[in-house]
Amino acid sequence: MFFRKPSPVHPPWTFKSESFSKLKDSHHPILTSNLRYTLLLSLFLASWLLLLFWFTPFSSATTPAAASHATRKLLPPQTHCDDGTVSVYVYNLPSRFNLGLLTHCQNLNIYTNMCPHVANRGLGQPIPNYMSLSSAAWFSTHQFIAEMIIHARVENHPCRTRDPTKANLFYVPFYGGLHASSMFREANHTLRDELAVDLVRYLQDRPSWQKHNGKDHFLALGRTAWDFMRSEHGPDFGANILLNLPPVQNMSVLTVERQPWKGSNQYGIPYPSYFHPTTVSELERWQTMMTESERPYLFSFVGGPRKGLEKAAIRGEILRQCEESTRCKLLKCGGGGGIKCHEPSVVLDVMTKSQFCLQAPGDSFTRRSTFDSVLAGCIPVFFSPHTAYSQYAWYLPAEEKETYSVYIDEKGEGSKTIEKELMKIPSEKVKRMRETAIKMIPRLTYAHPNASDVGFKDAVDVALVQLSRIVQAKINAGS
Ligand SMILES: *[C@@H]1O[C@H](CO)[C@@H](O)[C@H](O)[C@H]1NC(C)=O
Ligand SMILES: *[C@@H]1O[C@H](CO)[C@@H](O)[C@H](O)[C@H]1NC(C)=O
Ligand SMILES: *[C@@H]1O[C@H](CO)[C@@H](O)[C@H](O)[C@H]1NC(C)=O
Numbered sequence: 001m002f003f004r005k006p007s008p009v010h011p012p013w014t015f016k017s018e019s020f021s022k023l024k025d026s027h028h029p030i031l032t033s034n035l036r037y038t039l040l041l042s043l044f045l046a047s048w049l050l051l052l053f054w055f056t057p058f059s060s061a062t063t064p065a066a067a068s069h070a071t072r073k074l075l076p077p078q079t080h081c082d083d084g085t086v087s088v089y090v091y092n093l094p095s096r097f098n099l100g101l102l103t104h105c106q107n108l109n110i111y112t113n114m115c116p117h118v119a120n121r122g123l124g125q126p127i128p129n130y131m132s133l134s135s136a137a138w139f140s141t142h143q144f145i146a147e148m149i150i151h152a153r154v155e156n157h158p159c160r161t162r163d164p165t166k167a168n169l170f171y172v173p174f175y176g177g178l179h180a181s182s183m184f185r186e187a188n189h190t191l192r193d194e195l196a197v198d199l200v201r202y203l204q205d206r207p208s209w210q211k212h213n214g215k216d217h218f219l220a221l222g223r224t225a226w227d228f229m230r231s232e233h234g235p236d237f238g239a240n241i242l243l244n245l246p247p248v249q250n251m252s253v254l255t256v257e258r259q260p261w262k263g264s265n266q267y268g269i270p271y272p273s274y275f276h277p278t279t280v281s282e283l284e285r286w287q288t289m290m291t292e293s294e295r296p297y298l299f300s301f302v303g304g305p306r307k308g309l310e311k312a313a314i315r316g317e318i319l320r321q322c323e324e325s326t327r328c329k330l331l332k333c334g335g336g337g338g339i340k341c342h343e344p345s346v347v348l349d350v351m352t353k354s355q356f357c358l359q360a361p362g363d364s365f366t367r368r369s370t371f372d373s374v375l376a377g378c379i380p381v382f383f384s385p386h387t388a389y390s391q392y393a394w395y396l397p398a399e400e401k402e403t404y405s406v407y408i409d410e411k412g413e414g415s416k417t418i419e420k421e422l423m424k425i426p427s428e429k430v431k432r433m434r435e436t437a438i439k440m441i442p443r444l445t446y447a448h449p450n451a452s453d454v455g456f457k458d459a460v461d462v463a464l465v466q467l468s469r470i471v472q473a474k475i476n477a478g479s
Helices: 013-024 029-033 035-055 059-066 097-107 146-155 176-182 189-204 281-292 316-326 335-342 344-352 369-375 396-402 416-421 427-439 459-478
Strands: 088-090 167-169 217-221 252-255 265-267 295-302 328-332 355-361 379-382
Touching: 059 355, 088 146, 088 265, 097 176, 146 176, 167 459, 176 217, 252 344, 265 328, 265 335, 281 379, 281 427, 295 316, 295 369, 295 416, 316 328, 316 379, 316 416, 335 427, 344 355, 344 369, 355 369, 355 416, 369 379, 379 427, 396 427
Parallel strands: 088 167, 167 217, 217 252, 252 265, 295 328, 295 355, 355 379
Antiparallel strands: none
C-alpha cells in the first residue's frame, strides 16, 4: 500500500533514505550489532523497494500524486482500482439480454425508432462541430440509453477484471429499459415479464451469483424504476416485474429515477446528456467556456404542458409566468415546436445563455433536462424534492443543495412569483452556485466509452466506487 501511494511531498527516490532510517532506528539485535550488515541489508531492501515501485502496474497511476499541486490538475487522477476498492466483473450474457435486442432496434420503443439512438454503443448520432469546437465529444444522445453507455464504458474500464474470483462487484449488462419500452403494449403479462424471469434464472445458476446470493451484483437501467415495478393491484402502466422479483431485490440497481419510497436497493444515476469527452482537457475547455458564457436570461424553461397529470401541475404555472416575464426565455415543446426540444444545439443554446433553468416534474419526477442544464452551467431550480434530492445522493446531494440549486416548493407561495424569488438571490451567490454546478460537470458526465482512463471521475467511476462500498457493507452485514 505504502509504495503505491507515495505522499505528495516525497518523490520516489526518498524511499531509499526513509527505509534506511527506519531500519537504523530499529532495535532488532542483529541490525544494531553490526553496522556494515545493516547498511548492506538496507541497501538491498531499498533497491528492492525501488524495483517494486517502478515495476508494479500501478506505478503510472501514482505519478500524479507525486506531482506538485499546481500541475496535478493536468494529470490523470489516481484510479481507485489501485487499492482494490473496485474490481468489476462483467457477465458475458447471452445476446438476447443485450446486444441481440438491437437487431430489432426499430421496435425497441413503441413511440420511436431507436436505430439512430442505439448507434455508437448508445451515444447516438455525432453532432459534428458543435459550437465550432473541433471535438468528437458531442452526440445527440437519447435520454433513456444510459444502460448501453454504461455497458460499453465498464467493458473498457481500467477496474474491470476478467477473473470472477478477483471481483468484488458483478455487473449484469441487461438492456432492461430498451426491452421494457418495446413491451409497454403487451397485454399478456407472462410474455411481458418473460425476459426478466429468464435473466434471473440464468443468474441463479451461476456459481458467482450463489456465493453471496447476488448481493455483490448490480444492474444498470436507462429507464425509471416505475417501468419495472408492476404490482398486482396498481394500474397497468406497461411495466414489467423485474425489480419486484425477490432475487433482484438482493442486487443493487442503478436507474435514472428511483422509486423514492420503496426503492431502497435503487440508486439514482444521471440521465445521459450530449457531451462524452475522451480527455480531461476537452472537459476543462468546456468548463471554462461555461464559466465565461454571457447569460442574458435570468431564467428559462425548456418543456411543454402536461395535461391532467397532477405531479406536473406546476408546469402550467411556469409556462404562464415565463411567457409574462421579460427575463425568461421559453422553449416550448409539444405541438409545432416540439421537434426543437430534442435538438441538442437548440436546447443548449438556451441553457448556456441562462442563469437559472426551471426543472418541473413531467411524466415522472425526474428530467433529463436537469443534467443538460448543469452541463450548460445553468443553475437548476427544482419544485419537487423528488426531481433530484431524493434521487441522486451520489451526484446531487440533498445536504449540499443550496450550493448548486434553488428549491421553490411547488405548493408554496414562492411558486407564484418565480422571478421575484430568483431576483432575491445576490449576484455574488449566483456566481458561486454556478461555479459549484460547473465543478459537478465531470461526475454528471458519461465519458466516451472508448476511452479507458479519461483522467477525470465520470458518472460511471462514481457509481462503481459507491457500489463497491455498498456491496462490502451488505456482505459484512450478512455474514
Ligand atoms: C470505438 O473503437 C472501435 C474500435 O476502434 C470503433 O470501431 C468504434 O466505432 C468506436 N466506438 C465509438 C462509439 O466511437
Ligand atoms: C400469455 O403468454 C404465455 C406465454 O407465451 C402463454 O402460455 C399464455 O397462454 C398467454 N396467455 C394468454 C391469456 O394469452
Ligand atoms: C437474498 O440474500 C439472502 C442472504 O444472503 C438469502 O438468504 C436469500 O435467500 C436471498 N434471496 C433470494 C431470493 O435469493
